[in-house]
Amino acid sequence: METTAVSLATSNIRESTPSLDIYRQLFDSILEQRLAPNTKLNEQDLAIVFGVSRTLIRQALQRLAAEQVVVMQKNRGAFVAAPDSVLAKQILEARELIEMAVIDLACGSLTSQTVQQLQLMIDMEQQALDFGDTGTALRRSGEFHLRLAEAAGNQPYVHMLRGLISQTSLIITMYGQGGNSCARDEHLNLLRALQQGDLASSRRLMSHHLGHVRTGCDFNRRVVNGNLATLLS
Amino acid sequence: METTAVSLATSNIRESTPSLDIYRQLFDSILEQRLAPNTKLNEQDLAIVFGVSRTLIRQALQRLAAEQVVVMQKNRGAFVAAPDSVLAKQILEARELIEMAVIDLACGSLTSQTVQQLQLMIDMEQQALDFGDTGTALRRSGEFHLRLAEAAGNQPYVHMLRGLISQTSLIITMYGQGGNSCARDEHLNLLRALQQGDLASSRRLMSHHLGHVRTGCDFNRRVVNGNLATLLS
DNA sequence: TGTTATAACATTGTATACAATATTGTATTT
DNA sequence: AAATACAATATTGTATACAATGTTATAACA
Incomplete structure (x- = not known):
């Protein structure tokens, strides 16, 4: 913490x-x-x-x-x-379930210190985006969500969400079509609603936010394979 | 399947x-x-x-x-x-979340074959109980829940629930006070409600069922340690 | 007697050697 | 040229050896 x-x-x-x-x-x-x-x-x-x-x-x-x-x-x-489209949809469904439960726990109970940390993470994500480093931005977006779950204080939620977030990244890599970067304002608005203890808005914002991931995907897209060489760069 | x-x-x-x-x-x-x-x-x-x-x-x-x-x-x-009482409660909370989502998916959509399988598992659990083998009964109870999740068809739910069920077993071992064996009728009633597509009843029955786990625990109980010797028997 | 230092021991951490399996390339056949 | 059989190679699977760390027993000291 x-x-x-x-x-x-x-x-x-x-x-x-x-x-x-x-x-x-x-x-x-x-x-x-x-x-x-x-x-x-x-x-x-x-x-x-x-x-x-x-x-x-x-x-x-x-x-x-x-x-x-x-x-x-x-x-x-x-x-x-490389989750197929069926599994991908299941993963997003599961993620929504957990994230909503996190919202319920976190809404109105965030310490000012936690808010500050989350704020910082949003900024870091935006910074990566400004640099054109979408990979880092994607990772930091995930870290924001996970930090929120930690703040909610339920350990199994954190554990389960970690797996789901990383798989979401794979899904975006496979099926995403760019345009997944409307995240800054969404994260920011969510944080405000959570801070103010506005549960209805918080839930709605999170739902929309995750919905955008799904919307930004074309599940018919064919996937390209990679190789280890990229690790050396 | x-x-x-x-x-x-x-x-x-x-x-x-x-x-x-x-x-x-x-x-x-x-x-x-x-x-x-x-x-x-x-x-x-x-x-x-x-x-x-x-x-x-x-x-x-x-x-x-x-x-x-x-x-x-x-x-x-x-x-x-050996989850402490705080973690134990979080585990049970997380499990309820997932189990409820499973109910929503499975209710009214179970094939007759699946119902048959679940029915069999309930019988097996009861059989172990009749033999006085509470350990085996506990494991089979978990298998019933997991089989249900498989029937719901969401893979991440299955994966997450597997971990939560096994941890629930640890919790019962640590904090349970016997009397956790009202399961037979509860599983049976749940299966009937699911089969009939009665969502409200299904949710209520599952909630009560999991509630009994919590009720059957004394979270102040002190825990005894074991050793490997039991594996050899 | 109780406490600390130290040595003997036990256990885990990591690298390496070899075995089992899969993959690739070559030759042979049709 | 295409397909198959087989050898050569590469990769993963498992056991073992040794290193690093932790634990326990012993002895010296206060």
């Missing part, structure tokens, strides 16, 4: 272990769209990139798989997840 | 790998209360018990940790999770 958010990945875990660091970097790389869906994650290559043995790489990949951000196929390896 | 449930753990994953099997056995052992909260899970001991190297044990433990069923402490090892 005290420090500013570092990474969406296990943001409430302060511990630092080598495999956790690798996990976080891969996680962020996927969220920032530097690793495309379906990208094969070769263990040996990653081991070289990160300068560790395959043991630690495998730990990180297994953690990512547990969050459904990567998929592991027996004897074939790990791939960045 | 076609086969009968095997284990609450990764019930939708058909693959069989050594570490998955170990994971499932540990998972069920915890759910059936044969491994008490806070029990230290020594890697070497488990490796001997399961006749494999520590490598596979670690994989299983990490998977369990991802589902919050065990907790891993750096350089100290893995322990069966």
Whole structure:
């Protein structure tokens, strides 16, 4: 509750272990769209990139798989997840459920310090957008939502939402058509409504906000595959 | 959707790998209360018990940790999770949220085959209860709920609920005071209401059902620790 | 007796070696 | 040229060895 958010990945875990660091970097790389869906994650290559043995790489990949951000196929390896349109809609539905519950808990109960933090995160997101760095903006948008869930104070909500947010990023990468960046005002308005304890408005704003994600997607779009090279840049 | 449930753990994953099997056995052992909260899970001991190297044990433990069923402490090892009363209440709250959403999806849309399966699972639970095997009954109760979520057809709900159900089992182990076995009729009545498409009744029955879990708990109870020996019996 | 320092031990953390499986390329056949 | 069989290669799966850390027992001291 005290420090500013570092990474969406296990943001409430302060511990630092080598495999956790690798996990976080891969996680962020996927969220920032530097690793495309379906990208094969070769263990040996990653081991070289990160300068560790395959043991630690495998730990990180297994953690990512547990969050459904990567998929592991027996004897074939790990791939960045690529939810199909059916699953994508289910993910967005589930996310709305959790986010609404978060709103109910957070509305009117945010400390001024928390509001300040959330305000800052909105600014950071906008800053990334100004730089034209949509990947970072997307990640920071997710961090805003997650920080809000932390403020709501229900740990399982945070845990579940973390997975859903990261999968939402994958969905936007796969099916998004740009124009998902109306977020600044939406986040800002939401924060105001929450601060004022206006539950009806808060719920409506969050619902619209998530609705825009869905609206901004073309679920017929065909998906392109990526490769590991982007990690080296 | 076609086969009968095997284990609450990764019930939708058909693959069989050594570490998955170990994971499932540990998972069920915890759910059936044969491994008490806070029990230290020594890697070497488990490796001997399961006749494999520590490598596979670690994989299983990490998977369990991802589902919050065990907790891993750096350089100290893995322990069966022991949610405190605050977290326990949050878990039950989150579970109610998801279960209600499942009800909304499943109500009136269950196939006769699914109803049959659920009916069977209720019977199996009762059978375990008749044998006095409350551990198995508890696990089967969880399987009933999870099977229902599968029938609802939203994959993230299933995934999230799996974690919440297993944690509920831990909560019952820690804070339950017996008397949690009114489940048979409750499951039965719920199934009838769902079958008939009676949403209001379905929601009310589920809410009461989960409420009983909470009612049956004394959150002031002090918790006893266990040890690995129970796995050998 | 109680406390601290230290050594012996046990356990987890990581790298590496080898086995099992999958993938790719080449040759052979039609 | 297309398809198949098979060898060569690459990749993942598992066990083991060693390093790093934590725990416990012992001994010295107050």
